Amino acid sequence: MMMKRIIPLFSTLMAFIMMTGTAAFASTGGAVGNKTDYSNINHWLSFGGDKKNSVDVFVIYPTITQSTDSADRPYVRIDNQMMRLIAAGWLRENAGIFTGSANVYAPLYRQANGIDLDSFAYDTFVPIADKTPREDIFGAFEYYLNHVNKGERPFIIFGHSQGAYLATELATTFLGREKYRRHNENLIAVYAIGFSVLESRLKKNPALKFSREKDDTGVILSWNATAPGEVSSGAYENFGTWKRGALVTNPITWKSDETPAAASQNRASKVIAGDNISFGMVSGYADATVDKQRGLLMVTSVDESKYRSLSPRVGKYHRHDIAFYYSSIRQNIKDRIAAFERK
Secondary structure: OOOOOEEEOOHHHHHHHHHHOOOOOOOOOOOOOOOOOOOOHHHEEEEOOOOOOOOEEEEEOOOOEEEOOHHHOOEOOOOOHHHHHHHHHHHHHHHHHOOOOOEEEEEOOOOEOHHHHHHOOHHHHHHHHOOHHHHHHHHHHHHHHHHHHOOOOOEEEEEEOHHHHHHHHHHHHHOOOHHHHHHHHHEEEEEEEOOOEEHHHHOOOOOOEEOOOOOOOOEEEOOOEEOHHHHHOOHHHHOOOOOOOEEOOOOOOOOOOOOOEOHHHOOOEEEOEOEOOOOEEEOOOOOEEEEOOOOEEEOOOOOHHHOOOOOOOOOOOHHHOOHHHHHHHHHHHHHHHHHHHHO
């Protein structure tokens, strides 16, 4: 039997798959429309680990899989083995951000299929994400709050790309509901990276504010790393992750003003394999300047000719929104936890 073609969206994770000798997996079961049971440990990538930390982080992975299997349209099934494998690889790649700071809870979820990436404008993607993906993430978070956290520990929400949109929905729509508003008291911060956050969405949760300082809490942060050529050509206006009016955080200074931050101020970048560059932890690599008019984060110190875009709908730095500021994010999480504990 010929296997359906399933393609990972992250080249570093393709390298991981090649090293393990795994080419593709068949999907089984899990009809779209059925609620995902989050009391089932198999529906979690991570469920707190050793639980040694006094803080939790709820992590939502990005769009990672393109599947041509008709059963994965428009949403990749929860038991799609390739999605599970690549999501686990993505989590391992970013786990160092949370090590020693927070217990990691990361649910699997039925996400919008990346095979449709080229058709994802912001306004067409949001109605898709607001159905099955949001249903799963809301269900997982509700299970986490009711059966794990129980209002007893502070927590962080962290997501990238499609995961950032869903993280924003948790922070605004979910935590804005009267039933769950009390949990805002334990919210340290929401890192919604690689997808625009709009002021209009924040109004759904009066307790939530956009971050202005490196250690304010009960806040949401967001940025879309963008290359100069994408601004000069106007390409950014086609990005499905971007919406005019986006609020932007500088992930070096952690302010929202337009003061430039030099690459030398950035702690270290995790330069990822897959582009025509060497990779590893590199200091002084990526700078950052907020462009408030366009709602973008400008990165000028990186040689953009060495990077490519996955699609006209995403920027060439989209896969690197976290990696460019890896160590700065790790330190900022520690700073915000410390600030919360001082309250």
